[in-house]
Amino acid sequence: MAIQQECARRIRRLQTELEKRDLDGALFAYPIDIYYFSGTRPNALLWIPTAGDPVLLVRKSLSRALAESAVADVRTFPPSRELPSVLGAARRVGLTFDVLPVQQLHFLNKVLPGCDFVDISALNRELRSIKSAWEMEKMKESAARLCAVFARIPEFLRPDMRELDLSAEIEYRARKQGCEGYVRLRAFNQELFRGIAASGESAARSGFFDGPATGSGLSSAAAHGASTAPIARNAPILVDYTGVFEGYIVDMTRMFVFGELHPEMRKAFDVALEIQDYLTENLRPGQDCAELFAGAVALAEAAGLGNHFMGAPGEQAKFVGHGVGLELDELPILAQGFQVPLQLGQTVAVEPKFAFPGKGVIGIENTFAVGPEGGTRLTRLADDLIQI
Incomplete structure (x- = not known):
């Protein structure tokens, strides 16, 4: 009924x-x-x-x-x-x-x-784009299940394991949670297999996917996501996965490292959290999406990281957040030129990230609902960088 x-x-x-x-x-x-x-x-x-x-x-x-x-x-x-x-x-x-x-x-x-x-x-x-109370409950449930998978990553993440093995462990557990795996994209010529588990140079390799991180993938025919490269010590490990349950998609990213991050990477992570806080506070009805993107760019530039924000220099994505629901690329888009006000009940994946060619990708991503006092987080798992 x-x-x-x-x-x-x-x-x-x-x-x-x-x-x-x-x-x-x-x-x-x-x-x-x-x-x-x-x-x-x-x-x-x-x-x-x-x-x-x-x-x-x-x-x-x-x-x-x-x-x-x-x-x-x-x-x-x-x-x-x-x-x-x-x-x-x-x-x-x-x-x-x-x-x-x-x-x-x-x-x-x-x-x-x-x-x-x-x-x-x-x-x-x-x-x-505007989710009903019924849909919001579906998305909260999707978020809870995906967070349960992410919370277990430290149990099976091991030094020198291949990116592919890490992705397989994540995908196995997500499937056991009931993840359907249909990551639907409306945009022409875009496709995605579940998500990305990649580290270091492999994570920072550019590709076709319209996002800040692509990963090397397994071949030129599947140029997205995990590769067979081993995960190195002191390199940022990016885990960026969708959860799809009863059709509804949430999106999140968490960072891991064996050892210590380079100070430049640590700084970039802290700036990503600062940008997320700024956007969360402003995910309110009436806020202009293009202005929010411009504000995020300004924070990245003020930190001296503008050339690395949302992708490798010269190949940067022109957004910092995207609508999610039954598709991964719904409205709204926190993007350059998208001069549209946010509306109550929209759901947005906010993903400030920085790409350093040859070194790695680092950042954060959470799914939020636009609310009267700012964004309400659906992916309720700590943002901490996990050092193992």
Whole structure:
């Protein structure tokens, strides 16, 4: 019953916004959007009219969709010629252009020639960014389970073990906790396998991933995450992992070292904590995301670490925090140029980090909920640098 009420609330919010935009409805093809509004994840199309009841058109699996769907009207996907009858008199229809392949758009233009398709990507992402009390409980549970895994890392972290072995130990325990592992990313050409366990030079190796740390990975075809390199003494060990439980993602990073960090690295860690404190205090409704990023950059520059902030010099990520929920890259983004105010109930992974080519990556990351007095931390595990 809870998921049915939750999805009904989401659908009503969407319908209100569609009406404001003079749209007749929205058609969703992207699986996680369908899940958000229907509570099930089939291969399907979901039609949500501005007025009236939604219809879920399922290619596979119809039986599972019938059992799980919070949408009452679940049907077998019809022949193409019958699709117009589902939409009825609808003419202005919203689509999520940010994730819809051109081939699928051509298909819809062909089978629904009377429809004018309008991009509702921004609307959809904004609606999804604001978490309900029901969703917040899911994210708190995800955070608790991920923290339980991180808390055990000192039990199995050993000198000279390979990055790959460390990652396998973390992933094994996360899986035993119920981690689903589907780290969904909306951005084109981005992909991620669970997270990063990397140290020293290997952690600081740049790659395709749009973040401050990539890791060397296992090959050029999988250029992200742990490598087979051994973990060296006195090198920063970065453990940056997602937890995905019942679809909801949280993100966190903790630092470890065998021995002592170089003073430059220790300073960078302390500055990362200072930046996190500044952002936490300002994760309040109405605060401008671009201004928060600029404030974080100013703190890094004041410490003499601006060239290393959020990536290797010349290859720095232009954000310091990203929305999380059913996807890892939701709104809001604490980023350069993202001049958008925060809203109550948004959830943000704050990750101030510093990259030193040839030496390592160091920083911190926690997931927060935007609140009236600042950010409420969901990943409630001490930030301490763990020396072993």
